Amino acid sequence: MGKVVAVTGNEAVANALRQADPDVCSLYPITPQTDIVQRFSSFVANGVVQTELLNAESEHSAMSAAIGASAAGGRVVTATSSQGLALMWEMLHIASGMNLPIVMPLVNRALSAPLNIHGDHSDGMGARDTGWVQLWSESAQEAYDNTIMAFRVAEHADIRLPVMVCMDGFIVSHSIARMEYLGDEEVKNFIGPYQTVNPLLDMEHPKSFGPLILTDLYHEYKRLQHEIMGRVKNVVLQVSDEFEKLSGRKYGLFESYRLDDADIALVILNSAAGTSKDVVDELRDKGIKAGLLKPRLFRPFPYEEIGKALKHLKAVCVMDRADSFGGYGPMFMEISSAMYQADGNGKRPKLINKIYGLGGRDYMPSDARQVLLELNEIAGGAPVTAVKEYIGVRE
Amino acid sequence: MKKWTELVPGAVVLEAGSSAKFKTGSWRTFRPEWLQENCIQCLMCWLYCPDMAVKVADGKMTGFDYDYCKGCGVCAKECPGKQGKKAIIMKPEGK
Ligand code: SF4
Ligand code: SF4
Numbered sequence A: 001m002g003k004v005v006a007v008t009g010n011e012a013v014a015n016a017l018r019q020a021d022p023d024v025c026s027l028y029p030i031t032p033q034t035d036i037v038q039r040f041s042s043f044v045a046n047g048v049v050q051t052e053l054l055n056a057e058s059e060h061s062a063m064s065a066a067i068g069a070s071a072a073g074g075r076v077v078t079a080t081s082s083q084g085l086a087l088m089w090e091m092l093h094i095a096s097g098m099n100l101p102i103v104m105p106l107v108n109r110a111l112s113a114p115l116n117i118h119g120d121h122s123d124g125m126g127a128r129d130t131g132w133v134q135l136w137s138e139s140a141q142e143a144y145d146n147t148i149m150a151f152r153v154a155e156h157a158d159i160r161l162p163v164m165v166c167m168d169g170f171i172v173s174h175s176i177a178r179m180e181y182l183g184d185e186e187v188k189n190f191i192g193p194y195q196t197v198n199p200l201l202d203m204e205h206p207k208s209f210g211p212l213i214l215t216d217l218y219h220e221y222k223r224l225q226h227e228i229m230g231r232v233k234n235v236v237l238q239v240s241d242e243f244e245k246l247s248g249r250k251y252g253l254f255e256s257y258r259l260d261d262a263d264i265a266l267v268i269l270n271s272a273a274g275t276s277k278d279v280v281d282e283l284r285d286k287g288i289k290a291g292l293l294k295p296r297l298f299r300p301f302p303y304e305e306i307g308k309a310l311k312h313l314k315a316v317c318v319m320d321r322a323d324s325f326g327g328y329g330p331m332f333m334e335i336s337s338a339m340y341q342a343d344g345n346g347k348r349p350k351l352i353n354k355i356y357g358l359g360g361r362d363y364m365p366s367d368a369r370q371v372l373l374e375l376n377e378i379a380g381g382a383p384v385t386a387v388k389e390y391i392g393v394r395e
Numbered sequence B: 001m002k003k004w005t006e007l008v009p010g011a012v013v014l015e016a017g018s019s020a021k022f023k024t025g026s027w028r029t030f031r032p033e034w035l036q037e038n039c040i041q042c043l044m045c046w047l048y049c050p051d052m053a054v055k056v057a058d059g060k061m062t063g064f065d066y067d068y069c070k071g072c073g074v075c076a077k078e079c080p081g082k083q084g085k086k087a088i089i090m091k092p093e094g095k
Helices: A009-020 A034-045 A059-072 A082-087 A089-097 A122-126 A140-155 A184-191 A218-229 A232-247 A272-285 A303-310 A330-341 A365-379 B044-048 B074-078
Strands: A003-008 A024-027 A052-055 A103-108 A133-137 A163-168 A176-181 A254-257 A264-267 A290-295 A297-299 A315-320 A350-355 A388-390 B030-034 B054-057 B060-064 B088-092
Touching: A003 A009, A009 A034, A009 A103, A009 A140, A009 A163, A009 A176, A009 A184, A024 A034, A024 A059, A034 A052, A052 A059, A059 A082, A059 A089, A082 A089, A082 A122, A089 A218, A103 A122, A103 A140, A133 A140, A133 A232, A140 A163, A140 A176, A140 A184, A140 A232, A184 A232, A232 A297, A254 A272, A254 A303, A264 A365, A272 A290, A272 A365, A290 A303, A290 A365, A303 A330, A315 A330, A315 A365, A330 A350, A350 A365, B030 B060, B044 B054, B044 B074, B074 B088
Parallel strands: A024 A052, A103 A163, A133 A163, A264 A290, A264 A315, A315 A350, A350 A388
Antiparallel strands: A003 A176, A133 A297, A254 A290, B030 B088, B054 B060
């Protein structure tokens, strides 16, 4: 049975990992993720889970060990943040290229330099091309739910891919919020026993992982990887449907908030979406038709579905909590692509891009209000003065 | 050549011992040559060869398998030979 609790995002995710009872957890602590692996280590020490814990000497080694354990045939988890994810970079590609269903909570944190431990999306956005599935989470509840669903998505026979579950550092990872745990048995039944595919430890059938593949076949293997990534959307929807039956909580590829009859909207990830929804309500009360779209599945990116959901709007602002220096914000590039392909009978919304909240800078209702009011003017015919702009910055 | 639809996801090689099909000998620029008269049959060459390219029959070194020998020279370096005279020397390939 479900249980209502007041916990931090990290505690919620650590409990999701406990309920999944993985075979192996390789770990290296890094703020603000440390709390997850510390709690999980206590579960191991107290015999609450059967997991074999591997303390690695770096995140590169933690991911390498996860890859080895997963290829061997185990259900494997690890977790990281920021520089840790950056250090894993080459191994992330190996995990996905080998189709290893590793589950990894990523507590989003800014990248150095300058050194900063607070929440932004630079780490996760930097990993968008690694072949991992990415699920993003607004709250402790969503991070917990996504972590549980991540096992089903990763281990699904149609894909077998590693999944990263993103949540905002400190804002969610360290803030106490009301949420609901599922029962241990319920989660166990939902996730099910681990099914191995071509495990290395099957001594009767020796095999090799990581062969050298040159010009003769590499291109074909990448074509296959592209094909498998294309199946993820359906798997996520199917798993989310089943999860709704269990929990009563509904998840899709993204969340639409007051979008159907809206003229203007924000596209925004994770915790800042919560603040923005309040401001959308406030403007609705004043007669401004505002809405919001919060992506959940960022890789693979659901271009057609998001294009469809936004094409009727007059003006949209894509809010990026990360920058691609010398380019637009990473999510803006995706939304622009989605809108270019969307069939809007020659009409498409005006698009602008705001960079906000880097290095944990607070995102206030006043920021959302300012952007929505600017959108309202653009929708009314005012010209777009700058496509990409920083907000909440001292000028 | 296989099409992408025929490949095993994750590039897992399901066939055991398939590396025998991959002939690494074509990489060689130097080839080891065995001077039997200097050989004391210590099998250090067999022990050190990273490519299992030293042929051994009935516990005795009998020569090299040039299909797989990459010409790294480890065997020649490790070979103690007889009274300071090497039983393996490296020669430029093609000469
Ligand atoms: S040259 Fe290298 S690969 Fe060839 S036999 Fe000697 S040790 Fe083996
Ligand atoms: S290492 Fe030299 S001496 Fe020893 S078996 Fe090989 S060739 Fe003969």
